[in-house]
Amino acid sequence: MSGRLRREIKQRKPFRSPQLEAYLNLLKTTDTFQQKVAAELKPYGISETWYNVLRILRGAEPDGMACREIGSRMITRDPDVTRLLDRMEARGLITRRREEKDRRVVITRITKEGLRLLKELELPLDRLLGKLLSHVGIQNLRQLIELLELARAG
Amino acid sequence: MSGRLRREIKQRKPFRSPQLEAYLNLLKTTDTFQQKVAAELKPYGISETWYNVLRILRGAEPDGMACREIGSRMITRDPDVTRLLDRMEARGLITRRREEKDRRVVITRITKEGLRLLKELELPLDRLLGKLLSHVGIQNLRQLIELLELARAG
DNA sequence: TGACAATTATCGTGATAACGACTATCCTCA
């Protein structure tokens, strides 16, 4: 099994270190999966980032959430949440309003349409991930999760 | 250790499935590491994608490589290699020329400057990855590599 | 041979990402 990445990218020499090999495997695996997830989301006209924001906002109901807080909860960092939300608002998936108590803050909430879309996506996405990882086995999955969390813990 | 991701993104409910948890951990881990690598590369004015292309082209010396082949070897897919190479050519890191035998093909080669830059980057990057993963241990690293390759094998 | 498919690269265009600078508002404390 090991050395699979080298074959995939047709590299002649072995990797300089196991750390590098692990890192590149990480990149490759994420890229592979993301492409499939993006393809699944595409017919619905939204990106993985948007999906992530919608999930966060659903969890924040009924209070809504400040822009900055949304950014800090996102799986992958986005340096300009404002315009991300601009686009989502233009599509009717979220609404925003100034907080009265602290007028610096803008509270974002998910709309009915956003909730509907999220619900519509849930099943296809679960199914896709189930398919993509069906050969891995629950024990290995848990171990993978452990190792990834360990890697981030540095 | 497990449940770390949920705390990181401050999610209340558990994940719907271990597959989803594994996938999101993958995204989060890659994002975390990529940010640090990008920060390391930034002073040199190049992105991870560029670095990857330079490494591929160094491995292709002295023959050079066709555009399409470069694309297929990249760790993360890029849908427009042409303009990626345009930019790298403008910075003097690569050169291109039409292949005479098959005039559809454009052969790209790394320049002296590209090689120099690559060499300059190697040590800092190795050091960074070594630091980021120093707490993981070689046995766990190998296991992580195995599991990632297994995950992609579906 | 010559029509048609396949391959390779390029380009037009609009959407998005990335980086800083900027404005508005609130907090702190002398």
Add this chain to the structure above:
DNA sequence: TGAGGATAGTCGTTATCACGATAATTGTCA
């Protein structure tokens, strides 16, 4: 009370991504 700093969000700009269409060249096969 008011100056300075902290915080939240917005915006200007440039670079890059992403998608589809196009051009040039080569391969295939009746």
